[in-house]
Amino acid sequence: PLSVSIVDVIVNGSKLKAIMKTFKKAGATSMEEYSEFTPIKLGDWEPWHKHAEFYKVEDDDGLVAHIVETYGKGYSSYINILVSVDREGRIMKMEVLAHGETPGLGDEILLDYFKDQFVGKGRDQMLVIKGETSENIQAITGATISTRAVTNGVKDALELLEKYISGEFVPLADDAKPEGGGH
Numbered sequence: 001p002l003s004v005s006i007v008d009v010i011v012n013g014s015k016l017k018a019i020m021k022t023f024k025k026a027g028a029t030s031m032e033e034y035s036e037f038t039p040i041k042l043g044d045w046e047p048w049h050k051h052a053e054f055y056k057v058e059d060d061d062g063l064v065a066h067i068v069e070t071y072g073k074g075y076s077s078y079i080n081i082l083v084s085v086d087r088e089g090r091i092m093k094m095e096v097l098a099h100g101e102t103p104g105l106g107d108e109i110l111l112d113y114f115k116d117q118f119v120g121k122g123r124d125q126m127l128v129i130k131g132e133t134s135e136n137i138q139a140i141t142g143a144t145i146s147t148r149a150v151t152n153g154v155k156d157a158l159e160l161l162e163k164y165i166s167g168e169f170v171p172l173a174d175d176a177k178p179e180g181g182g183h
Contacts, residue, residue, distance in 0.1 A: 042164065043171020047071045047156050048078055054160065054171075063087055066161050072153030074101050075145040079109065081153045083118075085161055094118040094154055099146075106146035114140060114147075118154060123162070126155035 042054050052069040066085045071078050077100030084092040094115050101107050108114055117137055127136040128148050139147045163169035 042066075045160060045169075045171065047153065047160075048073055050078060050080075054157075054164070065092060068157035068160060069097075070153040070157040070160075072149030072151070072156075074099060074149035075106050075143070076100050076102060079146070079149050079153060081150060081157070083154055083157045085158065089122050089158060089161065091118045091121050091154065091158075094150075096150065101143070101146045105140070106143040108140045108143060109146050109150050114150075123155055123158040126151050126158065 042056055045052055045054065048071045050071045052071065054066065054068040056066050057064045065087075068083050068085065070081045070083060072081060073079075079099040079101065080097040082095045082097055084094075086092050096109050096115070099107065099109065101109060117134075121137075125136050128139050128144065128151050129136045130139045130144065132138060137147065137151045160169060164171070
């Protein structure tokens, strides 16, 4: 079972590659070094007209997780997000890869207290609430737009996976222009 943080990211040219960190093999620099897991690129999509990728990670027993890159439209920027999702469609980990939100307000999307509230939640719980909540996502005071952007980006990723699994979304070949997804 995966119980430690699952997502680490490196930038390789213009593409983001999801790297498993959970198993902490010393000196591992690529997914392939985690011999008990296999990354499989499932396809491309365009949330907010930005190129993104999604993967599944398998071991000998089958699916371990899906890893989806997504975007949300923030207050002053697009927010680039990476989400890992378990077999049941619940968030395992969420990381903000890049943003241009307001320092001291919107940039709180980088803090663990904010990111950790996504863990264990599914698509139906991706609702921003002003005030305390453990069932949904609590808005960052003074940065509701940034909070909604991340929450909507994560929700889009979960919806993409649901559509992919049901066969409703079929990714295009690597040499084709990606389409669909997002807003």
